[in-house]
Amino acid sequence: MPLTSVTKDAAKLTLTVVGDYPVPQKRLWDAFADPRQLERFWGPSAFPATFTRHDFKVGGRAEYFLTLPEGKKWSGSWKFTAVHPISSFEAHDGEDNAEDQNMPASMTFAFETTPTGSRMTIVTRFSSVEAMEQTIPGMEEGLRAAMPQLDAVLAEPSASAAHA
Numbered sequence: 001m002p003l004t005s006v007t008k009d010a011a012k013l014t015l016t017v018v019g020d021y022p023v024p025q026k027r028l029w030d031a032f033a034d035p036r037q038l039e040r041f042w043g044p045s046a047f048p049a050t051f052t053r054h055d056f057k058v059g060g061r062a063e064y065f066l067t068l069p070e071g072k073k074w075s076g077s078w079k080f081t082a083v084h085p086i087s088s089f090e091a092h093d094g095e096d097n098a099e100d101q102n103m104p105a106s107m108t109f110a111f112e113t114t115p116t117g118s119r120m121t122i123v124t125r126f127s128s129v130e131a132m133e134q135t136i137p138g139m140e141e142g143l144r145a146a147m148p149q150l151d152a153v154l155a156e157p158s159a160s161a162a163h164a
Contacts, residue, residue: 002148003017003143003144003147004019005018006140008132008136010129013125013126013128013131014126015123015126015132015136015139015140016121017121017124018122020114020119021117021119021154023154024117025086025112026086027154028117028154029085029086029111031150032089032109033085035051038054040149041146041147041150042064042146044142044146047066047068048066049065049066050064052065053077056089057083058080058082059079060083061078061080062077062091063076063077077093078091078093088109088110091107092105105125105126106124106125107122107125108125109121110122
């Protein structure tokens with residue numbers, strides 16, 4: 001499993017997830033920049049993700065839904081606030097989930113080269129300790145179930161993402 005750590009910090013209101021992969025940094029970036037690749041690992045296999053929009057630029061939006069086993073759909077979205085090709089991007093949780101105060105306030109995805117390939121660091125920021133406590137158990141479980149799927153995606157050759 002590529003996840004090397006999952007760290008909760010109540011003082012900083014963050015959840016930090018780190019994964020190390022035996023692929024070049026650009027290959028890891030491409031998996032997040034291409035919505036067809038991203039949807040293959042963003043949701044756990046029991047809750048597959050479908051991205052209906054992925055306007056990967058500052059001010060752009062990504063819109064997706066997870067299909068729950070009983071056929072219901074849970075919608076999510078991100079508004080991109082920073083995009084630094086190959087190295088990082090930041091997104092605020094979209095207004096689709098604005099009514100849910102427990103949803104993360106923002107997420108930063110960073111990608112860096114390591115001696116054995118590349119590292120992904122995702123820092124999720126929450127609005128309150130209560131939001132963290134309510135959200136992290138399910139989020140952590142979902143990430144631990146979803147991220148191993150990234151290995152299969154990364155094992156395939158990448159058609160360089162057009163927007164990277």
